Every structure is written in C-alpha cells, then in structure tokens.
Amino acid sequence: MEKIYNYINGELVEPISGKFLSNYSPAEGKIYSVIPDSDQHDVEKAVVAAKAAFIQWSTMAVEKRSAILTRIADLIDRDLDKLALAESIDNGKPVKLAKVVDIPRASANMRFFASGAIHFASEAHVTGTDAINYTVRNPIGIAGCISPWNLPLYLFTWKIAPALASGCTVVAKPSELTPMTAFLFSRLCIEAGLPKGVLNIVHGLGPKAGQAIIEHPEIPAISFTGGTVTGKKIAATTAPMFKKLSLELGGKNPNIIFADCDFEQAVTTSIQSSFSNQGEICLCGSRIFVEQSIYKKFVDEFVKRTKALITGDPLSDVTNTGALVSEAHMNKVLAYIDLARQEGGTIETGGNRVTISGRCAQGYFVEPTVITGLNCACRTNQEEIFGPVVSITPFAKEEEVIGYANSTPYGLSATIWTENLKRAHRVAAEVKSGIVWVNCWLVRDLRTPFGGMKQSGVGREGGWEALRFFTEAKNVCIKL
Numbered sequence: 001m002e003k004i005y006n007y008i009n010g011e012l013v014e015p016i017s018g019k020f021l022s023n024y025s026p027a028e029g030k031i032y033s034v035i036p037d038s039d040q041h042d043v044e045k046a047v048v049a050a051k052a053a054f055i056q057w058s059t060m061a062v063e064k065r066s067a068i069l070t071r072i073a074d075l076i077d078r079d080l081d082k083l084a085l086a087e088s089i090d091n092g093k094p095v096k097l098a099k100v101v102d103i104p105r106a107s108a109n110m111r112f113f114a115s116g117a118i119h120f121a122s123e124a125h126v127t128g129t130d131a132i133n134y135t136v137r138n139p140i141g142i143a144g145c146i147s148p149w150n151l152p153l154y155l156f157t158w159k160i161a162p163a164l165a166s167g168c169t170v171v172a173k174p175s176e177l178t179p180m181t182a183f184l185f186s187r188l189c190i191e192a193g194l195p196k197g198v199l200n201i202v203h204g205l206g207p208k209a210g211q212a213i214i215e216h217p218e219i220p221a222i223s224f225t226g227g228t229v230t231g232k233k234i235a236a237t238t239a240p241m242f243k244k245l246s247l248e249l250g251g252k253n254p255n256i257i258f259a260d261c262d263f264e265q266a267v268t269t270s271i272q273s274s275f276s277n278q279g280e281i282c283l284c285g286s287r288i289f290v291e292q293s294i295y296k297k298f299v300d301e302f303v304k305r306t307k308a309l310i311t312g313d314p315l316s317d318v319t320n321t322g323a324l325v326s327e328a329h330m331n332k333v334l335a336y337i338d339l340a341r342q343e344g345g346t347i348e349t350g351g352n353r354v355t356i357s358g359r360c361a362q363g364y365f366v367e368p369t370v371i372t373g374l375n376c377a378c379r380t381n382q383e384e385i386f387g388p389v390v391s392i393t394p395f396a397k398e399e400e401v402i403g404y405a406n407s408t409p410y411g412l413s414a415t416i417w418t419e420n421l422k423r424a425h426r427v428a429a430e431v432k433s434g435i436v437w438v439n440c441w442l443v444r445d446l447r448t449p450f451g452g453m454k455q456s457g458v459g460r461e462g463g464w465e466a467l468r469f470f471t472e473a474k475n476v477c478i479k480l
C-alpha cells in the first residue's frame with residue numbers, strides 16, 4: 001500500500017507521532033494508501049524550516065526563483081499522465097478530465113506566476129515638486145495555504161505558486177481526502193531543486209494539522225479555499241491575530257437563461273456547468289433559471305441530455321461523471337435529493353445512487369439529477385449541495401430573475417445567456433457575484449480577479465491580486 005509522506009525541510013518524512021490515516025479510492029470504495037495524521041508538532045517543524053529558508057528565498061534574484069518554478073511546471077507537464085491517473089484514483093473524477101483540466105492547469109499556475117514574479121514591479125508616485133514616493137512590496141513571510149478536495153492539484157498550486165513567486169516560504173496542507181498529487185508534487189519540487197524549507201507540505205486533518213497552521217503565530221497570511229463553515233472558523237481564529245486572509249468559499253451559482261439566448265449553446269454549456277467533475281466545482285451552476293417562454297423546451301432538452309450522460313468508472317474514456325469524493329459526501333448529496341422531494345420538488349431524472357458492476361461495485365456514484373417545481377427560498381435552492389444536482393425554475397421578468405439570483409447568502413459566480421448586449425450588461429451589473437460569465441462558463445484568464453462576494457469569500461486570487469496578497473506594501477517618501 002502506497003505511503004504518503006510529509007515534505008518538510010526538503011525531505012519526505014513520516015509524521016512525528018508515527019500515525020497515519022486511511023486514504024480511499026472513491027470509485028472503488030476502498031483504502032488504497034495512507035497519509036500522515038500530522039499535528040501541531042509537524043506544523044512547528046515545518047514553520048521552523050520555512051523560517052530558516054525565508055531569507056535565502058525572499059532575497060534570491062527573481063529570475064532564479066522564476067526559473068525554479070518554471071522547472072516544476074515542466075516536470076508537471078512531463079508527468080501529465082501519471083498525475084492525471086493519480087488525481088482520478090484519489091478523487092473519483094474522470095481521468096480524461098484530469099488530463100485536460102486539472103493537471104494542465106496546475107502546470108499553468110506554476111508557469112503563470114513564475115513569469116508574473118518577473119513583471120511584478122514597484123511603483124513610484126511623484127508628489128508635485130515636493131516629494132517622491134516609492135512603494136516596495138516585500139514578501140509577507142511564511143504563508144499558510146490550505147486547499148480542498150475537488151480540484152486537488154489545481155487549487156493547491158493556485159495558492160502556492162503566487163506565494164512562492166512573491167518570495168514567501170510556505171506551509172501548505174492539501175485536503176486529507178485527496179492528498180496524493182500534492183505528495184507527487186513534493187517529489188517534483190525536490191527534483192526541480194527547490195531549496196529546502198521553501199515549500200513544506202503537512203498532510204492530515206483540518207481540525208488538527210489545518211488548525212495548527214492557521215493558529216501559528218509565525219504565519220502572518222492564510223490563503224484558504226474550502227467550505228463556508230470552515231472559512232468562518234478560520235476567520236474567527238485569525239482575526240484577533242490580525243492575519244491577512246484570503247478566503248475562497250462555497251457557492252450556489254445561478255445560470256440565467258433568457259428566451260433570446262443561443263439555445264443550443266445555452267443547453268450544451270449548462271450541462272457542463274451542472275455536471276462537470278460530478279458538479280463538484282465551486283463554479284458549477286446549481287440553480288438554473290429559464291425564461292417562461294422557453295422553459296418547457298429547455299427542461300425537455302436538458303433532461304434528455306442529462307439522461308444520456310454516462311456515470312461510471314473514472315478510468316474509462318466514455319465516462320462523463322465519475323465517483324463522488326467520499327461515502328460521507330455521497331450520503332450528503334443523496335440526503336439533499338431526499339430533502340428536495342420533501343420540499344415538493346419533482347425529480348425529472350436521476351435521484352439515486354448508481355451501482356456499477358466490476359471494479360467499481362463499492363464506489364460512491366450518484367446519478368446526474370435534475371429537479372423542478374421548487375421555490376427559490378427552499379433549502380435545496382439555498383444551500384450548497386456540491387454534487388451532480390441542479391434545479392430548474394421558470395421566471396417571467398428580468399427584475400424577478402435578478403432577485404432569484406441574489407436570493408442566497410452566496411455570491412461566487414453566475415452565467416447569463418442572452419443575445420441582447422444591453423441586457424447582458426444590465427444583468428451582469430445587478431448580479432451580486434464576484435465572477436459573471438456571459439454566454440459561456442469557466443472561460444478563465446489567470447490575470448483576472450477570482451473570488452466571491454457575501455459568504456462566498458473574502459479577497460481575490462489571480463494575477464496581481466494574488467501577488468499583492470502575499471506581499472506587504474511599504475511606502476517610502478523622500479522630500480525633494
């Protein structure tokens with residue numbers, strides 16, 4: 001059975017306690033590896049290493065830092081197939097998705113911030129003839145980076161790449177449910193010659209290893225992606241310590257479909273935004289609002305195409321949706337489908353666990369599920385399910401659907417489907433979410449600010465925003 005190790009001070013090491021946790025392959029429903037059950041002592045060791053490495057890393061010529069990060073990106077590209085397979089086994093996602101989305105994006109994250117570091121310049125402001133100001137941005141110190149299980153290596157690198165590029169050293173923790181690719185990544189860092197202690201990866205449980213990271217007094221910045229409930233706990237712990245916080249949290253994203261949309265595009269993309277990665281993407285649209293005049297046509301077509309999706313072995317090329325990440329998560333999703341029934345919803349298709357013969361007989365599979373007949377205020381339409389479950393609701397007027405879209409505590413992303421340019425601008429301005437896609441979904445430019453409003457988060461990742469987050473501005477004013 002494969003053993004995962006912590007990566008501390010440049011070495012792959014066992015946890016100090018010697019304790020390990022089971023790691024499941026969700027498609028098979030069985031334990032296939034073990035991961036360190038780290039605690040505050042391992043985090044302390046990681047902090048000591050990160051502190052010792054900070055001077056060398058933060059003062060290293062930026063071109064050299066950038067070259068090391070680029071080398072890591074090259075190694076990810078070299079190991080694309082191996083990493084994609086590992087991600088699929090660990091998370092349950094289709095391997096073909098990991099090959100074109102997760103792993104290429106992990107390498108793109110490293111490459112993007114490797115080059116971003118070189119272009120991240122100081123600013124100067126001339127105050128008339130009186131003074132000149134220059135603003136330097138120094139790396140903040142040791143960054144704590146904590147990531148979730150849905151896009152494991154993709155989101156892990158989305159945090160550590162800008163942290164390292166900025167000159168910070170890092171103590172990071174991937175999700176205990178999907179630790180494998182972060183472990184493989186630590187091996188690539190060693191191969192690429194990343195100096196010891198610059199990146200430290202401590203595996204283990206959130207309330208134990210994760211909590212030790214966020215509480216540590218020598219970690220001044222926390223970049224976290226995960227659930228809103230965990231985000232709240234992190235904010236409560238770190239606010240009195242005056243830590244810098246970036247929180248990327250949950251969503252309940254609306255897809256707003258007007259009658260004048262490109263119908264074919266709207267349906268095709270809505271299927272993707274509903275069920276890609278089993279609906280386990282924070283940006284998935286889980287509430288679909290369709291203008292009354294095309295509502296029936298849309299539901300019929302959407303349900304027909306949902307029924308055609310193949311749920312099955314993530315390693316098969318024909319699979320559209322794989323396994324959910326864990327048994328507990330599968331049960332949570334199924335419980336929400338039951339709740340939808342109790343709330344008066346009609347299950348148009350799906351609604352059940354899927355049993356697959358052979359290798360995946362014990363896996364955690366759920367049918368892509370479409371629900372109609374629910375009002376916007378019910379729990380099914382208010383709470384994040386984070387699985388292959390969407391509801392479809394008709395609307396009559398623009399103002400009405402804007403109200404529906406904004407009716408949850410979340411505000412991460414939204415899609416708007418219309419061929420009317422003025423309406424697109426109008427609705428985009430009114431929807432309270434950090435990201436709005438018009439006539440598309442998940443089209444990403446890594447330079448753009450990424451993050452949510454309301455309970456979907458605090459702060460933005462991506463581009464200069466991320467490099468600013470991991471640095472502290474200092475303004476020096478000189479009298480002329």
Ligand code: NAD
Nearest residue numbers: 147148149174175206207210211226227230248249250282
């Ligand atoms: P989670 O909050 O349970 O866990 C996320 C990470 O936090 C894990 O590494 C976990 O071990 C750690 N953690 C848990 N408790 C902790 C604590 N007390 N202190 C420190 N760390 C702790 O989330 P999850 O179930 O892994 O991920 C799913 C959630 O993530 C969904 O709500 C989803 O919407 C959200 N998400 C958001 C984005 C975004 O960009 N906004 C992206 C992906 C996922």
